[in-house]
Amino acid sequence: MAGFGSDGAAVMVGRRNGVAAKLRGDNQKLVNIHCIAHRLALASAQAADGITYLMKFKDLIGQLYRFYEFSPVRTAGLKNIQDVLNSRVKLVQAKDVRWLSHNQAVIALKRTYAAVVTSLEHEATERNEATARWLATFLATLQFTATLLMLCDILPLLSKLKTVSDANVTATIEALRTLKSTPGSNFRDLDQFLKDSSTVANIRYSHAQMDQFMKSIYLPFLDNIIKNLQERFPDVMRLSAFNIFNPIEADIDQQHNLQLLCEHYTTEVASLEEVEKEYSVLTTLLKSQYNALTTTQVLQTVQKVHGDTMPNLAKLAAAMAVLPVSTADCERGFSSMKRVKTSLRNRMKESTLNNLMISMEDPPAEEFNFHAACDSWAGMARRRLNVI
Known part of the structure; x- marks a missing residue:
């Protein structure tokens, strides 16, 4: 487990008995993140x-x-x-x-x-x-x-x-x-x-x-x-250290960020010198070949393409890829569920609710194939209406 994200409830982020504290007792490298959007609000x-x-x-x-x-x-x-x-x-x-x-x-x-x-x-x-x-x-x-x-x-x-x-x-x-x-x-x-x-x-x-x-x-x-x-935002510096994978900041000296990450992930990565050697190669690639990629695409590329030549950076990229910096996605799910399952539809089955809420993660409407969906629905059973 690389990271744990939650709201600011005491049961989650309590220093002694909070969920994050219990998890960190078994994993000292766990990054506990109180939802950034929530903290800003x-x-x-x-x-x-x-x-x-x-x-x-x-x-x-x-x-x-x-x-x-x-x-x-x-x-x-x-x-x-x-x-x-x-x-x-x-x-x-x-x-x-x-x-x-x-x-x-x-x-x-x-x-x-x-x-x-x-x-x-x-x-x-x-x-x-x-x-x-x-x-x-x-x-x-x-x-x-x-x-x-x-x-x-x-x-x-x-x-x-x-x-x-x-x-x-x-x-x-x-x-x-x-x-x-x-x-x-x-x-x-x-x-x-x-x-x-x-x-x-x-x-x-x-x-x-x-x-x-x-x-x-x-x-x-x-x-x-x-x-x-x-x-x-006392822990922002640690999170912002992952900007080493941002192509826009490839020209910035990342010595301090590399040192922070190596100190935190001492058991996962090699020495700072080894990480710096790998990053010097990655910097050249960020400036020449990967300058048009997003940070997410860079993370995927480092893990899949350069996992053998940059093993330390690949581990850091894997950790960053799963850090839950915000709980906005699940909060959005709660809001969507409230719109779908109203007080007048309180006996709705779980399967029906899942089917109605799946539109949250669907592709944009302009990319959806309505004709294929219509044909699939029409072929599921005999219908009284003729589907054109």
Whole structure:
């Protein structure tokens, strides 16, 4: 067993009695990986902990979505106003369990902010909706608009951190530190945003109010994100060491990465000198013959083609090929199962459920042979309908 991937539950990653700790007791070379995508989501979501207003902001985004989602009449009214203002954008649901969904939610709200405020005021006036009046009042404040634009600058940086490596995490942290002294483009355009929205939300503020926002919300939030990223990705350096098989990084000095891998897999590979000799040959191949291959294809090639001439690198390639850096695949399976096996279909057989869910791993629709599938289905039994 080369690697073990899981979520962050104590039963999985507990230091003493967790599954990973038990497995590592029998295999010291086991690489335990708390799902990288999950950690990234936690790092961004929990950065708001301790900042009272951001917790309230997250709740309000959810209430705003539900206010329209569960009422066709309100949704239709919002769409009519959006058509008039040329801002037809659908509100997005933000949930912590949906990794970094707040990014899409705040961007969508920013694009249709004026229409939403107008719609809420209309609902409060015409239908005497107390919830709409409260939401409209909350949205038409400096704290809300400044927080909205702040998140439009910060969350995209985290969303782009899909390939987690030592370099990517470091670059993201540096970008976040830069925002502390030089705010992003969205936040710098706060005055213009308020001016464009002045017809629905006449928001004015003083320098003292902006200073208070920076001290109580903006800077603490950035500090929390940076701290969370540093604490939740302590083992990124070991995983990023496998970049030795990435053709794009063939020109980079990989001495440090080779040393890390040799130190971890001391019983599986030979000395560092032997590994370096093999890698010097592989580097030449990565630059000349394998520069168009993906990392996965390089791993397969090293194992199948160069297993005899590069035995040490072949073992490292085999280890990397099975490291479960994310649990997104199985989480996607749970979501698919929930869509298929609903409360009204709770007696569905396991075989039927498997057949309905197999489409998760099917080829793209344009590559599927529908005629062959139709012929196969028609030949299984006599049908009342004629299949053409």
